[in-house]
Amino acid sequence: MALVSGKRNIPGAAASSPANVFAAVGNRLMTKVLLIEDDSETAEEITAELADRGFEVEWSANGIEGLDKARSLKPDAMIVDRLLPGMDGLTVIEALRKEQVRTPVLVLSALGAVDDRVRGLRMGGDDYLTKPFALVELMARVEALLRRPAESRETTLRVGPLELDLIERTAKRGDRVIDLLPREFRLLEYMMQRSDQLLTRAMLLEEVWNYKFIPATNLVDVHMGRLRHKVDGPGEAPMIHNVRGSGFILRAGP
Amino acid sequence: MAGCDVPPLTSTKPSGQRDPMRQAQFIRSTTFHWALAVAGVLAAFIIVLFGFIYWKIDDYLTARSDRVITVELDSIAGLSPERRLEAIDEKLRQDPRRVQVVAIFAADGHRITGNLESLPPHLRIDAPAQGTDVIRTDRKGSELQTVRAIARRMRNGDVLVLGRNIDEAGEISHVVGQALALGLLPAFCLCLLAGAWLSMRAQKRVEEVNQRVQRIIAGNLRERLPHRNVDEPFSRLAAIVNGMLDEMETMIHALAGVGNDIAHDLRTPLTRARLALERGRTNATNLEQLQAVVDKAIAGIDQSLTIITALLRLAEIENSRRSAGFGSVHLHEMLREVCDIYEPIAENRNIDLRVHASEPLSVLGDRDLLFEAVANIVDNAIKFTPDGGKVRIELIRCDNETIVRVTDTGSGISEQEREVVLRRFYRSDKMRNTPGVGLGLNLVAAIVKLHGFRLAIHAGPGGRIDIICPDPQPSRVALAAKI
Numbered sequence: 001m002a003l004v005s006g007k008r009n010i011p012g013a014a015a016s017s018p019a020n021v022f023a024a025v026g027n028r029l030m031t032k033v034l035l036i037e038d039d040s041e042t043a044e045e046i047t048a049e050l051a052d053r054g055f056e057v058e059w060s061a062n063g064i065e066g067l068d069k070a071r072s073l074k075p076d077a078m079i080v081d082r083l084l085p086g087m088d089g090l091t092v093i094e095a096l097r098k099e100q101v102r103t104p105v106l107v108l109s110a111l112g113a114v115d116d117r118v119r120g121l122r123m124g125g126d127d128y129l130t131k132p133f134a135l136v137e138l139m140a141r142v143e144a145l146l147r148r149p150a151e152s153r154e155t156t157l158r159v160g161p162l163e164l165d166l167i168e169r170t171a172k173r174g175d176r177v178i179d180l181l182p183r184e185f186r187l188l189e190y191m192m193q194r195s196d197q198l199l200t201r202a203m204l205l206e207e208v209w210n211y212k213f214i215p216a217t218n219l220v221d222v223h224m225g226r227l228r229h230k231v232d233g234p235g236e237a238p239m240i241h242n243v244r245g246s247g248f249i250l251r252a253g254p
Numbered sequence: 255m256a257g258c259d260v261p262p263l264t265s266t267k268p269s270g271q272r273d274p275m276r277q278a279q280f281i282r283s284t285t286f287h288w289a290l291a292v293a294g295v296l297a298a299f300i301i302v303l304f305g306f307i308y309w310k311i312d313d314y315l316t317a318r319s320d321r322v323i324t325v326e327l328d329s330i331a332g333l334s335p336e337r338r339l340e341a342i343d344e345k346l347r348q349d350p351r352r353v354q355v356v357a358i359f360a361a362d363g364h365r366i367t368g369n370l371e372s373l374p375p376h377l378r379i380d381a382p383a384q385g386t387d388v389i390r391t392d393r394k395g396s397e398l399q400t401v402r403a404i405a406r407r408m409r410n411g412d413v414l415v416l417g418r419n420i421d422e423a424g425e426i427s428h429v430v431g432q433a434l435a436l437g438l439l440p441a442f443c444l445c446l447l448a449g450a451w452l453s454m455r456a457q458k459r460v461e462e463v464n465q466r467v468q469r470i471i472a473g474n475l476r477e478r479l480p481h482r483n484v485d486e487p488f489s490r491l492a493a494i495v496n497g498m499l500d501e502m503e504t505m506i507h508a509l510a511g512v513g514n515d516i517a518h519d520l521r522t523p524l525t526r527a528r529l530a531l532e533r534g535r536t537n538a539t540n541l542e543q544l545q546a547v548v549d550k551a552i553a554g555i556d557q558s559l560t561i562i563t564a565l566l567r568l569a570e571i572e573n574s575r576r577s578a579g580f581g582s583v584h585l586h587e588m589l590r591e592v593c594d595i596y597e598p599i600a601e602n603r604n605i606d607l608r609v610h611a612s613e614p615l616s617v618l619g620d621r622d623l624l625f626e627a628v629a630n631i632v633d634n635a636i637k638f639t640p641d642g643g644k645v646r647i648e649l650i651r652c653d654n655e656t657i658v659r660v661t662d663t664g665s666g667i668s669e670q671e672r673e674v675v676l677r678r679f680y681r682s683d684k685m686r687n688t689p690g691v692g693l694g695l696n697l698v699a700a701i702v703k704l705h706g707f708r709l710a711i712h713a714g715p716g717g718r719i720d721i722i723c724p725d726p727q728p729s730r731v732a733l734a735a736k737i
Contacts, residue, residue: 132559183594209595212622213567214560217633222598245549 030056031146034075036066036092037108038084046079049135050142063087070096075103077145079138082109093126104145108133136246140198149193157192160252162231162239164192176233184227191240191250200247224248285456289449293442300441304434308427315426319402319418320383327404327416330356335410339367346392355388355401355417358408370415371396379405379413388417459488475503516565520558527554564697571623571700583621585658586611589647592628596636603641607632611649615656617723619705627701630694631660631719638717639664658721666717 033055037043040061047057058073060066063084070078070092080089087095093105105126121128125148127141157164161174169185171178180188190208191199201220205211209219228240241249330341342356346369357368365372371389378384383404390399403417462480469477478499479492527550534547593609600607617624628647635645643663650657702709702721712718 130563213626214563215629215633217596217599217637219595219599222602223595226598 030054031077032056032058032073032075033142034058034060034066034069034073034078036060036063036069036078036084036089037081038062039081045135046138049139053139061085063089063092067092067095070101070103071099077142078103078105079142080105080107082107082111090121093121097124104148106138106141106145108138134246136198136243137200137202140200140203140247143197144194144199144203147194147197157189159192159195159250160239162192162250162252164189173231173233173236178230180227180230183223184230187223187227188231191248195250195252198243198247198249203247283453283457285453286449289445289452293445293449296445297438297442300434300438304430304437308430311426311430316385316402316420319420320404323383323402323404323416323418327406327414330416331406331408331414335408335412338414342367352390352392353419353421355390355399355403355415355419357415359413359415361411361413366412368415373405373413373415374403377403377405377415379407381405385420386417456488463492470499475499475506516561519561523554523557523561525554527551527558530554568697568700571697571704574704580618580620582616583619583624584614584616585624585649585656586614588621588625589628589649589658592625592632593647595629596632600636600645603636605636605639605641606644607636607647608645609647609649611647613649613651615649615651617656617705617707618726619723623701623704627698627721628658628660630698631721634694635660635662635664635717635719638662654725656723656725658723659718661716661718663716666713666715667711 033050035043035046035057038061043059047059050057058069058075060069063086067087080092082089089107107121107126107128108131110131127145129138129141155167163172171180171188187208202214204220231240232238239250241251243249330338333341338358342358345354345356355370357370358366359373360366363373369390369392371391374386374388377386383402385400386403387398387400388403389396399419401417401419403415405413405415407413466477466479478496481492481496482489530547530550534544538544538547589609589611593607597607632647639645639662645662648659650659699709708722710720710722
């Protein structure tokens with residue numbers, strides 16, 4: 001994976017910026033993100049990238065101040081470094097959860113992710129990203145957290161001409177029936193729930209295939225290639241877009 | 255490793271220089287305290303022994319003089335009264351040491367003859383020999399003496415008193431005391447000296463060991479503890495520690511080797527990134543060219559990071575003692591899942607990938623890690639199998655073992671390569687240009703080891719790798735649960 005950062009040369013990135021987020025968050029003018037990170041240079045880069053994408057960013061360099069800000073500012077999402085002066089990141093989150101604050105959190109850490117506290121975090125709907133990471137990956141995950149699909153009773157997913165029947169396990173594009181293998185169905189379902197969002201390879205591996213590691217082979221690309229071949233028929237406008245070096249987006253329009 | 259050859263950074267004090275602290279140390283040492291205690295006990299024992307000897311001798315001498323005076327009394331008493339007086343005079347004449355006491359008193363207590371002033375008041379008459387104080391009187395004057403004496407009333411009413419001075423016993427006790435002093439003092443001193451010597455010797459050896467250890471700490475890994483070829487606790491301890499040091503030295507060298515490999519593998523992509531950036535900075539004339547250069551550099555850095563991540567993950571698994579998260583892993587289902595994920599990749603290359611797992615079998619383990627291990631093996635198998643080949647994933651049950659076997663029609667792993675493939679970063683020369691980090695099999699080995707399973711790499715033709723999972727023995731499950 002090439003960790004190319006920057007929205008400038010990525011056509012897809014523009015579509016996944018705040019314009020869509022507004023709908024999810026409501027009438028607020030700007031989506032507020034609280035960043036708790038003690039390394040000022042890293043914080044600067046992240047803040048600048050978030051600001052470029054139209055987020056309002058608050059930065060805190062230690063755990064105790066961060067916890068205060070989380071209580072007073074009521075951010076829409078938080079990015080928290082795991083090792084912090086004052087109070088460690090996971091403790092900050094545990095404290096907030098005890099107060100019934102449900103703000104989604106993305107934890108950044110230089111520590112590996114094979115421990116039980118991290119498993120608990122993921123089960124609680126939060127996310128964990130190991131340093132070093134690509135900015136694109138970070139942004140994709142923050143937006144995924146902000147737009148967690150709501151629990152829906154809908155049995156049919158629709159994105160543009162694409163239709164997925166979750167009961168019958170069938171897929172259609174317009175009138176054309178798409179024949180999908182179970183694993184392809186699972187992948188398409190995940191992508192339709194998060195249409196117009198950049199989904200990175202790591203996110204797909206973790207969520208669709210339940211992989212806890214990055215395999216040597218480009219698994220995701222091969223699977224995605226097959227799915228795209230079925231979804232985007234000859235002569236049809238492509239719906240699955242490859243964002244170079246970062247991941248994939250399912251989009252209704254061109 | 256460079257560190258081994260470097261002289262110690264912090265040098266200890268030269269051994270010739272005596273530390274005043276250390277001189278006093280031997281007095282405080284436990285060895286010396288023990289020696290002191292032993293000397294004390296020995297002294298007490300000697301004193302008791304001599305006391306006993308003195309008491310026994312005294313007892314013997316008293317009994318003997320009692321016998322002597324009784325016999326003499328009997329013999330004098332057996333004489334006629336006139337002869338008695340002669341015998342008494344004779345007896346007194348033959349007593350140059352003035353130890354004899356003899357006298358005859360008339361019934362009214364008046365002295366008839368002898369060297370006693372009067373009848374001793376506490377002396378019981380017609381009783382066995384007894385100790386009493388008498389006043390002895392002769393030409394040289396009178397003096398108070400403690401004697402053993404016996405008195406008997408004669409038929410004519412006179413009282414015959416016969417005694418013997420027991421000052422001899424005092425002399426003997428004097429001699430015994432002298433002997434005691436002569437024996438006890440040297441013994442006591444000897445004990446202390448031996449204690450001090452042992453203590454100093456131990457101290458010296460500890461100091462010697464300390465100096466060697468300091469040198470080891472300073473980085474001289476070839477240093478060993480002094481070791482004499484005798485069966486003595488200190489030498490045995492030194493031998494044990496030296497064995498441990500040998501083992502550690504080997505391990506450290508192995509680690510250093512890995513370190514060199516890592517440095518080399520990291521340097522390659524970083525060099526590429528650096529060159530790209532350097533050239534790009536001078537040569538790029540527009541934004542597209544610059545972006546291409548930056549992309550190249552990022553790719554190089556990413557590869558280094560991938561290596562570091564893989565290494566950290568390996569370390570994480572190798573150091574993990576966690577088996578609390580172990581549960582029953584359904585291997586047949588897991589293998590199908592692995593196959594499912596890799597099927598499209600195999601298909602793309604026209605490789606026939608299939609699972610043979612009819613029996614539902616499970617093992618105790620961490621599902622995520624076992625999945626990763628099998629996925630890695632299958633990934634490798636597909637990578638090294640030529641297009642149109644076959645890869646099989648099988649689940650086999652034979653006595654007390656469950657085996658996950660992955661076979662392929664690739665080149666296989668040769669006899670010589672079998673050991674080294676498990677080394678970090680080893681990549682077969684044929685595969686130099688296949689993408690990958692070269693840590694895959696290490697990871698598999700680490701995961702397999704963590705579970706207490708075995709990894710078997712079979713010789714060609716074709717590749718064949720087994721993960722052998724022995725059935726857990728009851729004790730082993732308990733052990734795993736404890737860890």
